[in-house]
Amino acid sequence: xxxxxxxxxxxxxxxxxxxxxxxxxxxxxxxxxxxxxxxxxxxxxxxxxxxxxxxxxxxxxxxxxxxxxxxxxxxxxxxxxxxxxxxxxxxxxxxxxxxxxxxxxxxxxxxxxxxxxxxxxxxxxxxxxxxxxxx
Amino acid sequence: xxxxxxxxxxxxxxxxxxxxxxxxxxxxxxxxxxxxxxxxxxxxxxxxxxxxxxxxxxxxxxxxxxxxxxxxxxxxxxxxxxxxxxxxxxxxxxxxxxxxxxxxxxxxxxxxxxxxxxxxxxxxxxxxxxxxxxxxxx
Numbered sequence: 477x478x479x480x481x482x483x484x485x486x487x488x489x490x491x492x493x494x495x496x497x498x499x500x501x502x503x504x505x506x507x508x509x510x511x512x513x514x515x516x517x518x519x520x521x522x523x524x525x526x527x528x529x530x531x532x533x534x535x536x537x538x539x540x541x542x543x544x545x546x547x548x549x550x551x552x553x554x555x556x557x558x559x560x561x562x563x564x565x566x567x568x569x570x571x572x573x574x575x576x577x578x579x580x581x582x583x584x585x586x587x588x589x590x591x592x593x594x595x596x597x598x599x600x601x602x603x604x605x606x607x608x609x610x611x
Numbered sequence: 612x613x614x615x616x617x618x619x620x621x622x623x624x625x626x627x628x629x630x631x632x633x634x635x636x637x638x639x640x641x642x643x644x645x646x647x648x649x650x651x652x653x654x655x656x657x658x659x660x661x662x663x664x665x666x667x668x669x670x671x672x673x674x675x676x677x678x679x680x681x682x683x684x685x686x687x688x689x690x691x692x693x694x695x696x697x698x699x700x701x702x703x704x705x706x707x708x709x710x711x712x713x714x715x716x717x718x719x720x721x722x723x724x725x726x727x728x729x730x731x732x733x734x735x736x737x738x739x740x741x742x743x744x745x746x747x748x749x
Contacts, residue, residue, distance in 0.1 A: 485647070486647075507701035507702055507703070508699050508701055508702070509689060509690070509697065509699055509700055509701060509702045510697065510698040510699040511690050511694070511695040511696070511697055511698070512695050512696050512697075512698060513694060513695040514695075517698075518690065518695070520689045520690070520702055522664045522665070522702055522729070523664070523729075524662035524663070524664040524728065524729035524730050525662070525728050525729065525730050526728060526729075527728050549660075549732075550651075551651045551653070551658040551734075553653050554651035554652060554653040554656070554658055555651065555652055555653065556649060556650070556651055557628070557650050557651065557652050558628055558648065558649060558650035558711075559649050560647035560648050560649060561647035561648075561649060561661075561662060585728075586665075587664055587665050587666065587726075587728065587729045588662070588664030588665065588728045588729015588730065589664045589665040589689065589729065591689070
């Protein structure tokens with residue numbers, strides 16, 4: 477049970493020494509699923525609170541970065557009495573291989589889950605080799 | 612840290628927090644910790660927020676009884692497993708249920724809930740009949 481709990485808890489992004497953020501907010505590492513299929517690689521990231529306008533997907537050389545900006549919604553005049561989770565931005569970076577068709581990356585967000593489709597470049601696609609039996 | 616009876620009396624929220632912890636410990640095991648919630652209070656109103664991305668709206672259930680509210684639902688897997696090979700598998704899916712206790716009885720008819728961008732927000736007013744009343748002395 478402790479293991480499950482650990483996975484569910486949000487992890488904050490660790491900053492390199494000497495690096496500071498300009499925006500005063502916490503930044504969390506979103507949990508992801510990465511699924512490789514025949515024609516593409518699909519990434520799912522849990523980013524609750526993020527919509528299509530507040531998520532940025534950038535590709536610089538081989539680094540794919542997802543960044544979700546959160547504007548915390550605090551109920552007016554209310555006092556926080558139980559705090560089990562923190563609210564903040566999301567950031568995670570992945571290194572892509574050359575096998576990705578970088579011009580056709582597609583991203584959608586639904587119910588706080590980002591879905592990124594990274595199509596494989598033509599040459600990296602799995603080719604099925606027909607096996608013929610000898611008659 | 613131990614708290615004396617007097618301290619608890621002076622800070623009902625500390626006691627409320629302690630009760631919630633106890634309640635969740637004894638409640639259904641396994642999924643009782645998910646989802647994490649934040650509870651906000653303003654006098655006779657409370658707001659509970661929780662991050663539950665990707666949850667199937669149809670499965671979501673909020674039930675109120677006395678001073679407790681139970682959230683339950685389920686999150687389907689984003690992709691059928693057989694369709695590909697997983698390089699990372701960190702997302703959680705399955706059923707969840709969690710009970711939260713408030714320091715007042717909730718007016719079930721006035722509970723409002725919204726689910727937006729994977730964040731569930733429930734506002735729970737106190738039951739009118741339980742509110743303190745001012746008695747005029749004639």
